[in-house]
Amino acid sequence: MATRVRPSSKRCAVIGGSGFLGRHLVEKLLERGYSVSVFDIRQSYELPGVTFHQGDLCDEQDLLPALKDVSLVFHCASPAPASDDRGLFERVNIQGTRIVIQSCLKAGVQKLVLTSSASVVFEGTDIKNGREDLPYARKPIDYYTETKIQQEKLVLEACDQEKGFLTVAIRPHGIFGPRDPQLVPILVDTARRGKMKFIIGDGTNLVDFTFVENVVHGHILAAERLRSDSPICGKPYHITNDEPIKFWDFMSEVLVGLGYAAPRYHLPYSLVYGLALLLWLLALILRPLVSFKPTFTPMRVALAGTHHYYSCDRAKQELGYKPLVSLKEGIARTVESYPHLRQGA
Ligand SMILES: NC(=O)C1=CN([C@@H]2O[C@H](COP(=O)(O)OP(=O)(O)OC[C@H]3O[C@@H](n4cnc5c(N)ncnc54)[C@H](O)[C@@H]3O)[C@@H](O)[C@H]2O)C=CC1
Numbered sequence: 001m002a003t004r005v006r007p008s009s010k011r012c013a014v015i016g017g018s019g020f021l022g023r024h025l026v027e028k029l030l031e032r033g034y035s036v037s038v039f040d041i042r043q044s045y046e047l048p049g050v051t052f053h054q055g056d057l058c059d060e061q062d063l064l065p066a067l068k069d070v071s072l073v074f075h076c077a078s079p080a081p082a083s084d085d086r087g088l089f090e091r092v093n094i095q096g097t098r099i100v101i102q103s104c105l106k107a108g109v110q111k112l113v114l115t116s117s118a119s120v121v122f123e124g125t126d127i128k129n130g131r132e133d134l135p136y137a138r139k140p141i142d143y144y145t146e147t148k149i150q151q152e153k154l155v156l157e158a159c160d161q162e163k164g165f166l167t168v169a170i171r172p173h174g175i176f177g178p179r180d181p182q183l184v185p186i187l188v189d190t191a192r193r194g195k196m197k198f199i200i201g202d203g204t205n206l207v208d209f210t211f212v213e214n215v216v217h218g219h220i221l222a223a224e225r226l227r228s229d230s231p232i233c234g235k236p237y238h239i240t241n242d243e244p245i246k247f248w249d250f251m252s253e254v255l256v257g258l259g260y261a262a263p264r265y266h267l268p269y270s271l272v273y274g275l276a277l278l279l280w281l282l283a284l285i286l287r288p289l290v291s292f293k294p295t296f297t298p299m300r301v302a303l304a305g306t307h308h309y310y311s312c313d314r315a316k317q318e319l320g321y322k323p324l325v326s327l328k329e330g331i332a333r334t335v336e337s338y339p340h341l342r343q344g345a
Pocket residue numbers: 015016017018019020021022039040041042055056057058075076077078079080092096115116117118148171172173174175176181
């Protein structure tokens with residue numbers, strides 16, 4: 001009689017493994033002795049110990065070969081928030097996540113760790129030390145957030161301890177670090193266009209920025225603690241640096257580190273938010289005629305001008321989480337990793 005071979009617990013798959021967070025996660029998993037199957041719509045690197053599978057996660061036939069003999073799956077694929085494409089977010093984050101769950105069940109995967117986002121509770125107004133029991137945003141600030149909420153619900157509801165399919169969601173906030181394609185490049189681009197002179201509001205709003213290696217650490221702890229008798233099954237966990245910082249201090253430290261001037265002049269929050277809303281409406285109305293992407297979107301202004309920081313007490317207590325890299329060291333390592341973005345380079 002043929003016996004069914006249980007997949008090795010050291011073989012895992014990273015969906016979205018070519019991305020910023022995904023690649024850092026893959027590198028750490030390799031260091032910890034895992035063999036990794038990467039699934040992504042694009043291939044951005046090659047590494048010994050990694051098998052690449054290129055395809056769209058919305059297509060089960062593409063995805064299934066990447067999950068063969070895998071017991072643990074990390075799902076950290078998503079369209080970039082800046083794309084602002086509602087159809088794409090719905091297709092990839094909602095329908096695609098349904099396909100990911102179905103495929104995991106078909107392939108006999110036992111654990112699924114989702115990269116969600118702390119923004120699933122953010123409505124554009126202050127959140128101070130928010131805990132995981134805050135309700136999902138009733139009015140999400142953009143389509144990205146709207147679909148991240150649906151995605152998280154799908155994954156957590158799929159958790160079935162009796163059937164042996166275990167899920168957990170990690171909610172990071174403001175991930176930064178070497179190779180990040182968004183935060184530092186957007187910031188430098190804005191500075192180079194001479195638009196980083198202003199502080200929105202009084203500049204005292206506190207925000208979480210999380211060094212990428214801490215986010216990776218949170219994911220791996222969650223995966224390794226996920227067992228059928230563990231209290232973490234089907235739950236979300238905030239993962240931050242646990243060092244909220246003034247949004248404008250963080251921006252200034254990165255800018256000054258790269259040789260640019262820090263912003264100095266204050267503009268009232270409601271004025272900038274109102275202008276951003278007008279620009280956004282204008283872009284929407286004119287979309288059939290001209291396409292332009294304003295730098296100051298209402299979502300970005302809200303992120304830059306409100307408090308949004310989160311408690312990671314639950315992760316500390318239930319996952320044994322503690323940030324490994326301080327904000328100071330994370331900023332220094334990030335600045336050093338972008339020589340091509342320095343002033344004058
Ligand atoms: N960067 C940040 O500050 C934060 C990110 N997150 C979440 O972390 C995750 C990773 O984000 P990043 O690494 O920053 O993004 P990223 O854009 O660098 O990586 C996402 C990866 O997903 C892949 N992908 C997109 N659509 C796909 C599809 N249909 N099929 C297969 N692969 C596809 C992309 O090719 C890319 O390699 C995302 O789920 C994001 O929502 C959450 C909170 C903050």
